[in-house]
Amino acid sequence: MAKKPDSFVSYYNQFKNKIYAYFLYRVGFDVKLAEDLTSEAFMKAFKKFEDFDEEKPFQPWIYTICRNHLINHYKLSKREISLDGIEGLAKYADARVEEKFELERVIAIINQMDETDKEVLQLRFVQELTNPEIACLLEKEEGAIRTQISRSLAKLRELLIK
Amino acid sequence: MDNLEKILANLPKPKLRLKADLKIKSKLYYLILSKRLEKLFSQPAPRGQVYILKNSLAIALMIIIIFSGTSIYAYSSGEVMPGNRLYSLKRAMEKVEQQASITPAAKSQTYQKFSQRRLEEALRLSRRKSSGGQISNADNQQVSANIQKNIAEAVSNLITAADTAAAIKNQAESLAAQSRITERADSEVKYLNQIAAFAAFADDQEILDKVSDAKTAINQYQNASLDDNRSDEPEEKNLNQINNNTASQAEPARQIEQTRENKETKSERKYSPRQRREKKTNADQDNQKPPARIQGVKINGGSEARPVQTAASSPNSVPGPSDSRLENGQPPQTDEQSQPPEKPEDNRSAAEIAPPEPKPATINIQPVQEQKDATEQTKEISSFTGATSTPARQDDSFRKSDSNDDDHEEEESTDIAATTPEKSTATTTSRDREND
Numbered sequence: 001m002a003k004k005p006d007s008f009v010s011y012y013n014q015f016k017n018k019i020y021a022y023f024l025y026r027v028g029f030d031v032k033l034a035e036d037l038t039s040e041a042f043m044k045a046f047k048k049f050e051d052f053d054e055e056k057p058f059q060p061w062i063y064t065i066c067r068n069h070l071i072n073h074y075k076l077s078k079r080e081i082s083l084d085g086i087e088g089l090a091k092y093a094d095a096r097v098e099e100k101f102e103l104e105r106v107i108a109i110i111n112q113m114d115e116t117d118k119e120v121l122q123l124r125f126v127q128e129l130t131n132p133e134i135a136c137l138l139e140k141e142e143g144a145i146r147t148q149i150s151r152s153l154a155k156l157r158e159l160l161i162k
Numbered sequence: 163m164d165n166l167e168k169i170l171a172n173l174p175k176p177k178l179r180l181k182a183d184l185k186i187k188s189k190l191y192y193l194i195l196s197k198r199l200e201k202l203f204s205q206p207a208p209r210g211q212v213y214i215l216k217n218s219l220a221i222a223l224m225i226i227i228i229f230s231g232t233s234i235y236a237y238s239s240g241e242v243m244p245g246n247r248l249y250s251l252k253r254a255m256e257k258v259e260q261q262a263s264i265t266p267a268a269k270s271q272t273y274q275k276f277s278q279r280r281l282e283e284a285l286r287l288s289r290r291k292s293s294g295g296q297i298s299n300a301d302n303q304q305v306s307a308n309i310q311k312n313i314a315e316a317v318s319n320l321i322t323a324a325d326t327a328a329a330i331k332n333q334a335e336s337l338a339a340q341s342r343i344t345e346r347a348d349s350e351v352k353y354l355n356q357i358a359a360f361a362a363f364a365d366d367q368e369i370l371d372k373v374s375d376a377k378t379a380i381n382q383y384q385n386a387s388l389d390d391n392r393s394d395e396p397e398e399k400n401l402n403q404i405n406n407n408t409a410s411q412a413e414p415a416r417q418i419e420q421t422r423e424n425k426e427t428k429s430e431r432k433y434s435p436r437q438r439r440e441k442k443t444n445a446d447q448d449n450q451k452p453p454a455r456i457q458g459v460k461i462n463g464g465s466e467a468r469p470v471q472t473a474a475s476s477p478n479s480v481p482g483p484s485d486s487r488l489e490n491g492q493p494p495q496t497d498e499q500s501q502p503p504e505k506p507e508d509n510r511s512a513a514e515i516a517p518p519e520p521k522p523a524t525i526n527i528q529p530v531q532e533q534k535d536a537t538e539q540t541k542e543i544s545s546f547t548g549a550t551s552t553p554a555r556q557d558d559s560f561r562k563s564d565s566n567d568d569d570h571e572e573e574e575s576t577d578i579a580a581t582t583p584e585k586s587t588a589t590t591t592s593r594d595r596e597n598d
Contacts, residue, residue, distance in 0.1 A: 009190060016186070020178040035182040042186055046193055106169055125170035157166055 008049050011058050012042055018127055019066050025122050026070055028111060037073060041066045059129075060136045067137070109159045117152035124149055243283045244308035245301070266330045270339050273323035274346050280316035281353040284309045288360035288369070309357070310372045317376045320347060324383060344387060347380045354380075 019041060024034040045065045052061055110118055123129045123137065131149070135142040178186075236248035237255040246252075256276060263272045287309050291302060320343065327339035354373045361369035 009187070009194075012186070012190060016183065017175070017177045020182075021175050024176055031179075035178065035185075038178065039182070039186045039189065043189060043193065046190060102169060103172060103174065107173065121170065125167075126173050126175060153166060153170075160166070 008046055011062070015059065015062055016042075019062065021126055022063070022066055022122070023070065025107075025110075025126055026118075027073075029107075037066075037069065041069045044069060060133060063123075063127075063129075063137045106156070106160065109156060112159070113152070113155060116148065117155055120145065120148045121152050121156065240282060240286065243287055244312065245304065266326050267335055267339055270323045270326040270330070270343070273319045273326060274343060277316045277319035277323060278346060278350065278353075280312040280319065281350055281357070284312035284316070285353055285357055285360075287312070288357050288364075291366075292360045292364050306366055306369055309361075309369055313354070313357070313369075313372050313376050316350065317379050320350065320380065321383060324387075340387060344384060347384055351377060351380055 016038065020034055020038045023037040023041070024031065027033045027037065041062075045062055048065065052058070110121055113121075119138075120134065123134045124131075129137070131142050131145050134140075134149075135145045138145065140148075232248065233251055233255055236242045236252040242248045242252050256279075260269070260272055260276075263269045287305050291305050291309075323346075324340065324343050327336055327343055330336035330339060354376055358370055358373040361367075361373065
């Protein structure tokens with residue numbers, strides 16, 4: 001069954017902000033780079049949309065594309081992540097001034113963590129994906145994801161106490 | 163743990179900026195469009211669909227060319243007349259042209275053009291109707307209705323053109339447009355006459371009535387425009403000048419007339435009643451003949467014509483009918499009528515280029531008349547002396563009249579001798595013969 005191209009636009013409208021946030025957290029809160037990566041990821045997704053099985057959920061499919069695109073970006077650029085955009089990022093949060101300060105600190109620490117911890121924590125708490133979705137996206141077992149999340153949280157707590 | 167999870171749950175979730183969003187969307191739509199086009203031209207389609215899609219440009223071009231060609235033909239061809247299928251297209255094109263002409267001058271010109279076009283169509287229809295070609299009897303009524311409609315439309319167009327021309331702010335342009343309309347009206351009257359001729363041939367009273375109505379409307383317009391022109395033109399000055407000229411010329415002419423009458427009365431007192439009668443008949447004959455000045459030109463040729471022409475060639479001379487009329491006591495029409503047919507051009511030119519000064523004219527006139535009398539008398543005398551068959555009574559009368567004439571001539575001899583030496587020689591010869 002041939003898919004209507006307009007349906008991709010509806011998917012884009014549904015997931016554009018989540019994907020943008022995903023890239024933003026992973027590129028050190030560089031807004032311009034995050035926008036470019038979002039655009040490139042969606043273009044790539046559109047070209048592969050013919051292969052997308054509509055019976056399956058769209059979210060893991062698009063996240064897989066974005067993750068692969070990000071890995072490619074890391075490989076190609078090999079640049080270090082800067083944390084210049086963290087200060088500006090806190091304004092998006094609905095929190096008081098003290099909480100915002102604490103959030104900025106948490107974000108900075110997360111960005112210093114390993115990519116695996118960072119990714120799991122982000123997918124769980126920023127993208128608000130469920131454990132099965134994360135397991136599907138990272139192609140791991142659900143139990144392994146749950147264990148991974150608990151370990152990452154323990155690491156973060158240690159870093160926050162320090 | 164719970165506290166940390168709460169903090170992590172409050173992590174900011176930023177949104178894509180609108181500018182970036184629009185950029186990504188435009189890219190997406192471009193990709194969608196190109197993909198669709200790619201599909202359209204790459205995938206095999208049904209035969210009819212392929213033909214339409216692949217040749218859509220050619221078909222569109224063909225349609226445009228056919229439509230524009232038909233429109234141009236309909237607009238420019240005189241063959242497209244009421245009743246033709248393309249006539250509505252022609253009218254539509256004319257409407258477009260009418261709308262396209264913005265300035266009042268252009269509008270006026272467009273209306274004039276349409277007015278003439280309607281009449282041309284009406285004339286063509288009339289021709290066809292009269293010839294009976296391509297029109298069946300059933301269509302005759304429709305054709306005559308179309309002719310009437312066209313005539314009415316032509317007149318209304320012309321009047322609208324005149325109104326628009328009058329509304330032009332630039333006065334020079336307005337006058338030029340109005341003069342063009344007047345010319346157009348003249349040509350339209352000719353068209354109407356031709357249509358009327360065809361209608362008369364076909365015995366179509368309705369068209370004849372319509373034509374007469376149209377003519378009256380055009381005439382009314384022309385009369386109105388003429389009145390306007392008269393009121394506008396500052397010709398009063400010229401008219402006054404002309405009146406003054408005629409008055410100044412009439413005054414000496416009147417004096418000449420009076421002196422001539424006095425002389426005649428004087429001479430008639432000396433004549434016997436019979437001689438007077440004969441003189442009168444001669445005078446009547448003279449009156450019936452062409453005017454003296456013209457006769458002088460004709461009879462004496464170059465000798466008499468010379469002073470007239472020299473006087474006429476003066477730059478201040480005002481040629482006109484007034485002086486000749488006053489001198490001869492006859493209207494200029496009678497002068498022309500009384501001209502002999504041998505040399506009409508010479509006489510007319512001499513009469514037309516007559517000098518305005520009345521005095522030299524009288525000097526020219528009187529000798530000519532007198533000379534004519536003298537030549538006639540010499541002829542008569544010669545016939546009298548040479549021919550024996552003439553009755554004696556008549557001879558006596560001639561003698562008496564001659565003697566009387568001589569007396570009369572002696573009175574005027576000074577004037578005549580001063581003006582025409584030929585005349586004096588003629589009188590002397592006649593006197594010598596009489597003495598002999």
